[in-house]
Amino acid sequence: MPVGGDSADTSLTHKLTSKTQLLNLKLYVVIVILLVCVFAAFLIVFLCVRTHRISRRRKNRMRVKHSSGSIPLVSKEIAEIKEAPDPSPPRAAEGKIGNGKLVEAQATGGVEQAKGNGKGSGESDVQNIGWGRWYSLEELEIATRGFSQENVIGEGGYGVVYRGALQDGSVVAVKNLLNNKGQAQTEFKVEVEAIGKVKHKNLVGLIGYCAEGAQRMLVYEYIDNGNLEQWLHGDVGPISPLTWDIRMRIAVGTAKGLAYLHEGLEPKVVHRDIKSSNILLDRKWNPRVSDFGLAKLLGPESSYVTTRVMGTFGYVSPEYASTGMLNEGSDVYSFGVLLMEIITGRSPIDYSRPAGEMNLVDWFKGMISSRRGEEILDPLIKVQPSPRALKRALLVCLRCIDLDVNKRPKMGQIVHMLEAEDFPFRSETRSAR
Ligand SMILES: Nc1ncnc2c1ncn2[C@@H]1O[C@H](COP(=O)(O)OP(=O)(O)OP(=O)(O)O)[C@@H](O)[C@H]1O
Numbered sequence: 447m448p449v450g451g452d453s454a455d456t457s458l459t460h461k462l463t464s465k466t467q468l469l470n471l472k473l474y475v476v477i478v479i480l481l482v483c484v485f486a487a488f489l490i491v492f493l494c495v496r497t498h499r500i501s502r503r504r505k506n507r508m509r510v511k512h513s514s515g516s517i518p519l520v521s522k523e524i525a526e527i528k529e530a531p532d533p534s535p536p537r538a539a540e541g542k543i544g545n546g547k548l549v550e551a552q553a554t555g556g557v558e559q560a561k562g563n564g565k566g567s568g569e570s571d572v573q574n575i576g577w578g579r580w581y582s583l584e585e586l587e588i589a590t591r592g593f594s595q596e597n598v599i600g601e602g603g604y605g606v607v608y609r610g611a612l613q614d615g616s617v618v619a620v621k622n623l624l625n626n627k628g629q630a631q632t633e634f635k636v637e638v639e640a641i642g643k644v645k646h647k648n649l650v651g652l653i654g655y656c657a658e659g660a661q662r663m664l665v666y667e668y669i670d671n672g673n674l675e676q677w678l679h680g681d682v683g684p685i686s687p688l689t690w691d692i693r694m695r696i697a698v699g700t701a702k703g704l705a706y707l708h709e710g711l712e713p714k715v716v717h718r719d720i721k722s723s724n725i726l727l728d729r730k731w732n733p734r735v736s737d738f739g740l741a742k743l744l745g746p747e748s749s750y751v752t753t754r755v756m757g758t759f760g761y762v763s764p765e766y767a768s769t770g771m772l773n774e775g776s777d778v779y780s781f782g783v784l785l786m787e788i789i790t791g792r793s794p795i796d797y798s799r800p801a802g803e804m805n806l807v808d809w810f811k812g813m814i815s816s817r818r819g820e821e822i823l824d825p826l827i828k829v830q831p832s833p834r835a836l837k838r839a840l841l842v843c844l845r846c847i848d849l850d851v852n853k854r855p856k857m858g859q860i861v862h863m864l865e866a867e868d869f870p871f872r873s874e875t876r877s878a879r
Pocket residue numbers: 599600601602603604605606607619621650666667668669670672673719723724726736737739
């Protein structure tokens with residue numbers, strides 16, 4: 447018989463039941479309490495870790511949702527649809543962009559498809575947008591020589607613009623967009639739906655885009671003669687290559703591009719950032735309105751939209767600046783300022799000039815009201831226009847900057863006014879009669 451075992455059991459029982467110094471509790475009670483404490487601590491740690499993980503997963507999901515906005519970064523860009531030459535465009539679910547090859551998006555119904563696609567993946571949404579071509583990052587890297595400094599052609603508020611030579615020999619402008627997530631996906635889709643068919647000889651064409659990882663880029667037709675701001679205010683020597691006739695051609699072309707946005711589209715498009723650096727020029731001095739990053743849509747039933755005031759100082763219409771109420775009349779005002787700039791060669795705001803001349807609009811109005819219209823012509827224009835042509839252009843300026851937005855002419859009327867040989871003389875004769 448294991449007598450030794452019995453005595454060991456007895457001593458263990460004795461120890462367990464003996465009182466400890468801790469509150470005079472028996473040892474086994476203390477052990478039980480300790481075990482419960484350890485278990486509770488484990489339980490608390492476990493629950494904390496689990497809750498943390500779940501919340502992290504949720505956050506990640508939200509992040510994916512954001513980025514699945516798939517070029518919401520380009521949200522307000524006006525797109526030009528390129529009809530797919532390939533009759534069998536890739537299926538949306540095939541999802542991968544590029545692989546060094548050009549892939550065409552389906553030309554119609556893109557927005558609807560995108561709505562139906564509840565996937566969180568950015569790439570598959572990109573494929574569903576329904577306009578333009580997809581370029582792979584690799585392809586654009588090769589085209590721009592690794593986005594090299596020598597290929598930079600400009601830099602704006604939305605990103606850096608590079609010149610790129612594609613493998614098929616065509617030259618493009620690649621805008622590498624700053625990563626402005628947070629653009630509402632729905633808004634983007636609605637806008638692309640409405641403005642995705644824009645194509646006009648006086649608007650810069652958007653050929654396609656690249657969306658890989660966090661990169662978002664837009665690929666435009668390359669316009670090879672700089673922008674109007676450079677030609678008006680850059681160092682061009684004592685005589686500007688922009689003759690009066692060239693200037694008027696630029697003004698009329700710009701007005702035609704805007705007339706198309708305002709009167710040829712449904713809903714109409716308000717550009718919101720008409721200024722000389724957004725007027726690109728080709729070698730024949732044909733103007734192309736660019737940079738639709740701030741464009742807004744205006745449906746037929748609404749006479750204005752209320753929106754955050756955006757645009758460029760000196761060009762923004764007073765009523766929009768003070769109330770945020772925007773309609774195409776704001777573009778007309780900006781066009782009026784642009785036309786003044788074209789005629790005078792002066793910047794809308796120029797702090798290097800004397801106090802009374804810093805603000806172009808104020809100075810211009812003052813000169814007209816004191817009948818010094820002939821003196822406002824850009825001194826770099828060698829051959830003066832006829833008084834009649836000058837008067838016509840000055841009157842258009844004045845009408846565009848009317849403080850009453852409802853009295854400003856429509857862009858289509860402006861085209862006619864600028865082109866009509868007998869404007870304003872016919873109407874003057876009529877009113878005299
Ligand atoms: N399609 C293009 N072809 C040739 N050059 C271009 C093209 N698009 C833009 N550029 C050049 O890149 C410059 C920067 O363009 P971007 O539209 O980004 O900015 P911006 O209009 O100058 O400034 P912001 O957008 O801040 O108002 C333009 O001024 C122009 O000189």
